[in-house]
Amino acid sequence: MPVEEGAGRAIGPRVWEVAALVHAVADTLAARFASVAVRGEVSGYTRAASGHCYFTLKDAEGTAALRCAMFRRAASLLDFAPEEGHLVELRGRLAVYEPRGELQFVVESMQRAGAGALYERFLRLKAQLEAEGLFDATRKRTIVRHPACIGVVTSLAAAALHDVLTALQRRAPQVRVIVYPSPVQGAEAPAALAAAIETAGRHGRADTLIVARGGGSLEDLWAFNEALVVRAVAASRIPVIAGIGHETDVSLVDFAADLRAPTPTAAAELAAMPREEALAVLHDLERRARRGVALRLDG
Known part of the structure; x- marks a missing residue:
């Protein structure tokens, strides 16, 4: 009072x-x-x-x-x-x-x-998963050179999705894209990412799967270091290109993927050759076919 x-x-x-x-x-x-x-x-x-x-x-x-x-x-x-x-x-x-x-x-x-505790945990997980054989070079599959369809696992709100779609539209507009949305950060991200990767493989519609996220701190990118996500990438029925973070960022998914790209944009560029190159290949095949037919007829 x-x-x-x-x-x-x-x-x-x-x-x-x-x-x-x-x-x-x-x-x-x-x-x-x-x-x-x-x-x-x-x-x-x-x-x-x-x-x-x-x-x-x-x-x-x-x-x-x-x-x-x-x-x-x-x-x-x-x-x-x-x-x-x-x-x-x-x-x-x-x-x-x-x-x-x-x-x-x-x-x-x-x-x-x-x-640091987080980095020490990163090293422990890396050693554990490497011992399981998830990073073996013999497991790596060749990326399809002429995909008809590319799957993308990332957040619908992420800049990484825009970067991937823009690069594919510019480079290979003939390729179909299917987005398998998932949060890429937070407590719910690991399970959601693993589920999206499994769903893409079960659908079997994509020839290549891009797992992408923009840059961030080690803590921000941690979902891509979780064993659940790394094992999902290793078990994917579709060859996986990892485009996570900036060029200097490294995640455990990078080691398990069939191919690592330094950025999401680079992942898109590695996933499909330029339309002009694809047309040049088709024209070359056409010329060979015509030449073969002509030789048969002449013979």
């Missing part, structure tokens, strides 16, 4: 201006956490043209995250190149980025503390 001064004026809670409150919180953090060390996994690491670096530090379970800023001076002292999933130890201070009122960790030094 409000307390009254002797003059009778009620004294309520203090009303802050936004800037003053944010500044007060920043001062409190600076006083309490002026020097602190924290350990976690690197995610979304980028270096700006200014030389400053920005990334997110996550715990192994993915239940908490902390935005980090490492300014040019500190970044210049790094003796390694931080990558997705690296487990690192940071020293610095907590601060508030006042224009947005966001908590951030200002990094003064960074040291490697291991490959």
Whole structure:
């Protein structure tokens, strides 16, 4: 309840201006956490043209995250190149980025503390599935050179689908495309991807199956590292081209697929030869057939 001064004026809670409150919180953090060390996994690491670096530090379970800023001076002292999933130890201070009122960790030094739990899990799964023979080169099938139909497993909302369809329309408009939709990220993605791959094989209408997704962090692409999806690719009744992420991204599906493409667009280009080349092959076959018929008649 409000307390009254002797003059009778009620004294309520203090009303802050936004800037003053944010500044007060920043001062409190600076006083309490002026020097602190924290350990976690690197995610979304980028270096700006200014030389400053920005990334997110996550715990192994993915239940908490902390935005980090490492300014040019500190970044210049790094003796390694931080990558997705690296487990690192940071020293610095907590601060508030006042224009947005966001908590951030200002990094003064960074040291490697291991490959990170997620990357270590990636390596364990790779070794396990490789031991099962899912990555053997002898299992790889030849991609059909002149497909009548291509299947695509990806999200209907993904940019990867647009990239694949655009490339196929430009390159081989005569080829029919069937999309087997599936989420490509999140808890439901692995089971959905495996089901879509199995459905495409059961339908048997496509000559080649493209499994595609755009780029992202190791965490974003994790569905394509799940054993359920890798085994579905290996067991596919249709030859599979993996077009997952950017050229530098690697997933376990890449090892199980019959052919790996560096991007979704490249997957489409590998799936079908250009229309002009296909027509040239047909014209050559026609000439050979005519020549054969003529020789028979002359004989």
